[in-house]
Amino acid sequence: MVTNALLIGLVALFGFLECGLGNSMIQRPIVLGPLVGLVLGDLQTGLAVGATLELAFMGTQAIGAALPPEITAGGILGTAFAITSGAGVDAALALALPIASVALLIKNVYYIFVRVWFLHRGDHYAMEGDSSGVARMHMLSFLSYAVVMALLVSICFYVGSPAVEAFLDIIPQFIKNGLTVAAGILPALGFALLASMLVNKEIAPFFFLGFLLAAYLGIPVLGIALLGIILVLLMMRGNLLATPKTEVSEDEDF
Amino acid sequence: MKTSDESEVSTVDNPSKLTKHELMSMFWRSFTINASFNYERQMSQGFAYSMIPALKKLYPAKEDMAAALTRHCEFFNVTPALSPLTVGIAAAMEEENARDETFDARSINAVKASLMGPLSGIGDSIFWGTLRPLAGGIACSLALAGNPIAPILFLVLFNFFNIGCRYLCLFKGYELGTSFISKIEKSGVMQKVFVAAGIIGLLVIGAMSASMVTVALAPSIGSGDGAILIDKVINGIMPKMLPLLVTLGIYKLLRKGCKTDQILIGIFVVSILGCFIGLF
Amino acid sequence: MIALLRVDHRLLHGQVVFLWCATLSPDCILIASDDVARDELRKTTLRLGKPSGTKLVIKGVQESIDAINSGVTDKYRMIVLVANVQDATALAKGCSQVKEIDLGGTKPSKGTHPISKMINLSDEDESNLEGLQEQGIRVFTQSVPNEKPVEYKRR
Numbered sequence: 001m002v003t004n005a006l007l008i009g010l011v012a013l014f015g016f017l018e019c020g021l022g023n024s025m026i027q028r029p030i031v032l033g034p035l036v037g038l039v040l041g042d043l044q045t046g047l048a049v050g051a052t053l054e055l056a057f058m059g060t061q062a063i064g065a066a067l068p069p070e071i072t073a074g075g076i077l078g079t080a081f082a083i084t085s086g087a088g089v090d091a092a093l094a095l096a097l098p099i100a101s102v103a104l105l106i107k108n109v110y111y112i113f114v115r116v117w118f119l120h121r122g123d124h125y126a127m128e129g130d131s132s133g134v135a136r137m138h139m140l141s142f143l144s145y146a147v148v149m150a151l152l153v154s155i156c157f158y159v160g161s162p163a164v165e166a167f168l169d170i171i172p173q174f175i176k177n178g179l180t181v182a183a184g185i186l187p188a189l190g191f192a193l194l195a196s197m198l199v200n201k202e203i204a205p206f207f208f209l210g211f212l213l214a215a216y217l218g219i220p221v222l223g224i225a226l227l228g229i230i231l232v233l234l235m236m237r238g239n240l241l242a243t244p245k246t247e248v249s250e251d252e253d254f
Numbered sequence: 255m256k257t258s259d260e261s262e263v264s265t266v267d268n269p270s271k272l273t274k275h276e277l278m279s280m281f282w283r284s285f286t287i288n289a290s291f292n293y294e295r296q297m298s299q300g301f302a303y304s305m306i307p308a309l310k311k312l313y314p315a316k317e318d319m320a321a322a323l324t325r326h327c328e329f330f331n332v333t334p335a336l337s338p339l340t341v342g343i344a345a346a347m348e349e350e351n352a353r354d355e356t357f358d359a360r361s362i363n364a365v366k367a368s369l370m371g372p373l374s375g376i377g378d379s380i381f382w383g384t385l386r387p388l389a390g391g392i393a394c395s396l397a398l399a400g401n402p403i404a405p406i407l408f409l410v411l412f413n414f415f416n417i418g419c420r421y422l423c424l425f426k427g428y429e430l431g432t433s434f435i436s437k438i439e440k441s442g443v444m445q446k447v448f449v450a451a452g453i454i455g456l457l458v459i460g461a462m463s464a465s466m467v468t469v470a471l472a473p474s475i476g477s478g479d480g481a482i483l484i485d486k487v488i489n490g491i492m493p494k495m496l497p498l499l500v501t502l503g504i505y506k507l508l509r510k511g512c513k514t515d516q517i518l519i520g521i522f523v524v525s526i527l528g529c530f531i532g533l534f
Numbered sequence: 535m536i537a538l539l540r541v542d543h544r545l546l547h548g549q550v551v552f553l554w555c556a557t558l559s560p561d562c563i564l565i566a567s568d569d570v571a572r573d574e575l576r577k578t579t580l581r582l583g584k585p586s587g588t589k590l591v592i593k594g595v596q597e598s599i600d601a602i603n604s605g606v607t608d609k610y611r612m613i614v615l616v617a618n619v620q621d622a623t624a625l626a627k628g629c630s631q632v633k634e635i636d637l638g639g640t641k642p643s644k645g646t647h648p649i650s651k652m653i654n655l656s657d658e659d660e661s662n663l664e665g666l667q668e669q670g671i672r673v674f675t676q677s678v679p680n681e682k683p684v685e686y687k688r689r
Contacts, residue, residue, distance in 0.1 A: 019286070019288045019289045020285065020286040020289040022285035022334070022416060023416070024412070024416060025386065025408070025409065025412050026409065028390070028408070030390060030393050030394060030404060030405055030408050033397075034402065034404065034405050035405070047401075047404060048397070048398065048400075051394040051395075051397035052398075054393070054397075055390075055394050055462075055466055058387055059514075060514075061378075111293060115291070115292035116293075116294050118290060119290070119292055119294060119298070119299060122299050122302070123324070123327055126323035126326075126327050127324055128316075128320060129318075129319040129323060131306045131319060134303065137290075137299065138286070138289065138302070139286070139289070139290075141289070141292075141299065142289035174526070174529045174530045175526050175529070177529040178522070178527070178529040178530070178534075179525070181470075181525040181526075181528060181534045182521050183468075184468030184469060185469060185500060185521050185524075185525060186518075186521055187466050188467045188497065188500045189504050189514070189517055189521065190387075191387075191463050191501055192508055193508065193514065194383055194387055194455070194459050195456065195459050195501075195505060196505060196508055197379065197382075197383045198379060198384070198451070198452045198459070199452070203449065203452045203453050203456055206452075206453050206460065207456040207459060207460035208460060209460065210456060210457035210459065210460025210462075210463075211461060211463055211464050211494070211498055212460075213461060214460070214461035214462075214464035214494070215464040215492065215493040215494040216493060219461070220392075220395060221388070221391040221392045221458060221465070224458055224461040225388050225454065225457070227457070228454035228457040229454060231453065231457075232453055232454060235453075236450075
């Protein structure tokens with residue numbers, strides 16, 4: 001149990017280092033889920049949970065001031081508890097969301113109080129021309145958060161497992177079924193969010209094109225993506241990509 | 255405001271010219287650009303950290319270094335994958351500043367500030383709106399089938415573009431300086447990129463709405479052997495019609511101004527209650 | 535007509551603009567700022583980042599006020615962007631069409647204090663906003679359309 005907690009802590013550390021590793025998406029559920037699964041000896045569940053959470057959280061991202069729920073912590077602990085309690089994928093979803101929301105609160109507190117302190121110390125070094133001081137404040141600000149969160153995740157796992165198991169035992173079956181249903185519907189929210197980010201009147205039909213190709217012909221996502229690239233290349237050839245309307249933007253009548 | 259002259263990446267060591275050595279160091283450092291994010295100035299520390307190799311070379315005198323470092327403590331926020339473009343351009347401008355007494359150093363932050371908006375618009379649409387869902391969708395379908403290569407494929411797909419973009423951005427940004435911006439604007443390539451990313455993104459998202467949204471209704475019409483699932487009736491009109499209706503329904507709610515959290519909780523509530531009353 | 539008057543020091547930035555455009559469907563974005571109107575490079579970069587299908591006009595603050603008051607802009611469904619509270623106040627005072635102001639984001643500088651994660655105001659800003667509220671103009675903070683708007687109150 002302690003070994004597991006330590007290993008989970010390491011996975012968490014790995015995930016929380018993502019911002020310093022080029023935002024390479026290593027903190028996403030589709031990566032950490034299987035990793036947790038590997039560590040706890042159940043890769044298949046890890047994969048299943050990782051994919052489910054990834055789809056559910058696909059549309060979330062930082063826009064404006066609102067940071068999305070902390071999916072690193074939520075994903076790791078959701079997967080871990082799902083495996084240790086034997087409750088499977090649906091439990092993971094039910095757990096990941098509240099955990100991610102609480103983790104977000106902790107993150108906000110850390111950002112507002114601790115990170116800002118490092119920021120101001122960095123200003124101090126900058127004014128003195130001390131570049132290694134500036135560098136140090138930046139890295140410490142980053143690493144301290146990663147370490148603190150990894151510790152919290154590790155402790156949470158160690159302490160939480162029995163509580164989570166007990167909690168999951170008392171949930172009635174219809175709620176468990178409800179969670180399975182919710183897991184199937186949630187990706188739609190992510191897709192709707194993403195679509196609203198990209199869509200405009202001119203390219204809206206492509207959403208339906210993608211849908212029809214998948215629904216009628218069963219073409220997998222990779223195939224659709226490749227078709228899309230070819231389509232775009234062909235459109236470039238035919239000069240169909242530039243919409244004439246947008247070029248006259250400076251034709252001002254006011 | 256002067257625009258930067260185009261600079262070639264040189265390999266000869268010249269005290270007021272940046273070489274591949276400094277640029278590579280900045281490239282690697284820019285991987286941490288989002289690492290110390292905070293609400294006050296967001297990615298400012300990451301940016302300053304990335305600039306340090308250039309500043310060390312160009313400003314051996316402490317006062318100049320102090321001025322330069324303080325300069326780069328300003329608010330900064332760009333989609334991380336595109337941020338090296340700003341770093342490269344800023345490096346080219348700092349080089350000119352070190353070389354030319356009459357150069358107005360304040361123009362460096364003015365350029366940074368003006369680039370942040372458009373770069374983020376493009377970056378967010380391409381990386382978060384198109385690339386990540388695309389890589390995610392492909393990886394998820396593999397993972398749901400139990401294939402352990404899924405996470406690796408995801409990371410490779412995303413990071414091929416992530417790292418490639420960063421590298422190109424840093425070096426092109428440095429080589430072309432601010433003339434990069436007017437080149438891009440004149441060529442109209444930006445609008446094309448937006449449209450292309452939008453098309454590919456929507457195709458993929460539309461396809462995932464069919465294959466990765468599961469809605470199964472339990473009730474049926476009729477009884478006994480003749481009973482037909484309502485599900486089958488709806489999906490008989492068009493395959494995956496229910497998932498489509500659900501996705502479009504949520505989209506409409508978002509457009510009407512429903513908050514994401516409300517819809518999230520709503521989905522859980524509807525799912526659980528639905529199971530209770532036998533809808534699902 | 536003015537669909538939204540928004541204060542955001544980053545003006546056209548990333549998804550924020552796209553989301554507002556998706557909700558409000560404007561056909562025109564007006565950036566009212568003396569600094570930007572004078573700066574060719576800035577104008578070029580802003581044009582790079584605008585959503586397609588929407589007209590982008592960049593004018594100084596007084597020209598913007600004149601244009602709005604002259605009725606030329608009535609046929610457009612416009613989002614007006616300003617970089618700071620000062621410019622927003624000038625527009626609100628100068629144009630009777632302005633009924634509400636959205637505080638999207640202002641960056642910290644000397645003399646400002648944070649009133650929320652994204653908004654930093656100076657005492658002068660706060661007095662101006664209060665004054666506008668007394669004249670019946672609604673002032674609220676809302677970063678993106680999917681967030682709940684919060685009415686501004688001076689602490």
